[in-house]
Amino acid sequence: MSAPRLEVDAVSVAFSGLRALDEVSFTVEPGTVHAVIGPNGAGKSSLLNALCGIYPVTGGRILLDEHEVTRLRPDRVAALGAGRTFQNIVVSPRESVLDNLMVGRHRLTRAGLVATALRLDRREARRHEARVREIAAFVGLTALLDSTAGRLPYGDLKRLEFARALCLEPRLLILDEPVAGLNGAESRELGRLVVAAREALDLTVVFVEHDMGVVMSIADRVTVLDFGRVVAEGTPAEVRRDPTVVSAYLGAPDEAGQGEERTPQ
Numbered sequence: 001m002s003a004p005r006l007e008v009d010a011v012s013v014a015f016s017g018l019r020a021l022d023e024v025s026f027t028v029e030p031g032t033v034h035a036v037i038g039p040n041g042a043g044k045s046s047l048l049n050a051l052c053g054i055y056p057v058t059g060g061r062i063l064l065d066e067h068e069v070t071r072l073r074p075d076r077v078a079a080l081g082a083g084r085t086f087q088n089i090v091v092s093p094r095e096s097v098l099d100n101l102m103v104g105r106h107r108l109t110r111a112g113l114v115a116t117a118l119r120l121d122r123r124e125a126r127r128h129e130a131r132v133r134e135i136a137a138f139v140g141l142t143a144l145l146d147s148t149a150g151r152l153p154y155g156d157l158k159r160l161e162f163a164r165a166l167c168l169e170p171r172l173l174i175l176d177e178p179v180a181g182l183n184g185a186e187s188r189e190l191g192r193l194v195v196a197a198r199e200a201l202d203l204t205v206v207f208v209e210h211d212m213g214v215v216m217s218i219a220d221r222v223t224v225l226d227f228g229r230v231v232a233e234g235t236p237a238e239v240r241r242d243p244t245v246v247s248a249y250l251g252a253p254d255e256a257g258q259g260e261e262r263t264p265q
């Protein structure tokens with residue numbers, strides 16, 4: 001299975017009168033890394049939740065290749081190959097890193113989560129564990145596989161979440177603020193891993209991120225949201241120069257040169 005094309009066509013999401021997304025359209029070409037940026041409350045998380053079937057879409061269409069996923073339940077969207085991480089880390093703190101990653105495999109097991117919980121057929125379990133170990137090595141978690149997830153430093157937890165999304169064997173990888181809270185070196189490393197995963201696993205990637213350094217260095221294209229609408233789209237260089245983006249989001253440097261924008265790396 002190859003990297004899919006994602007088409008978001010005039011998608012709206014509303015909460016009791018509030019339009020979190022207002023006819024948002026953009027296309028993510030197969031095998032590309034696409035960033036969604038915008039100020040707080042712009043609708044970025046609502047967009048990811050709409051893509052995954054978590055938030056009901058009130059208008060428009062979402063297509064993953066030829067499949068319309070607009071009104072599918074989250075498990076059906078996942079079955080078509082969408083795997084994601086969340087803004088707030090969601091791991092089982094008392095379980096080991098390995099067990100947290102094995103849970104990421106449940107979509108791929110014959111009977112789903114119940115079988116995972118009840119213990120898989122031995123041979124199938126060994127096959128899944130071997131794959132999980134490969135992914136852990138790819139993300140640099142091998143030495144931590146037996147560690148209790150709840151005791152990991154924040155940077156390792158973020159990598160665990162990323163690895164768990166990869167364990168779903170997604171074709172479309174959706175990341176909500178993958179580097180939030182990480183220091184510069186950790187952010188660059190995770191950014192590098194996203195690009196490496198895209199290449200090694202033939203993925204299409206959509207991510208929301210506030211760290212402009214990472215956005216500018218790993219995204220092929222960027223969609224900018226403000227008040228639930230697309231205000232700009234283009235390559236990182238184009239978006240960076242767009243006057244609407246500079247005033248709405250990046251922040252023009254003030255007279256003392258203390259603008260909000262973070263320097264791309």
Ligand SMILES: Nc1ncnc2c1ncn2[C@@H]1O[C@H](COP(=O)(O)OP(=O)(O)OP(=O)(O)O)[C@@H](O)[C@H]1O
Binds near residue numbers: 018045047
């Ligand atoms: N479940 C919900 N119920 C009601 N309103 C919601 C819900 N989720 C989001 N909203 C509203 O929709 C708008 C967009 O929120 P959203 O979380 O998508 O923005 P965001 O761009 O992800 O912000 P941030 O960068 O702070 O995460 C906001 O006004 C928010 O209050």
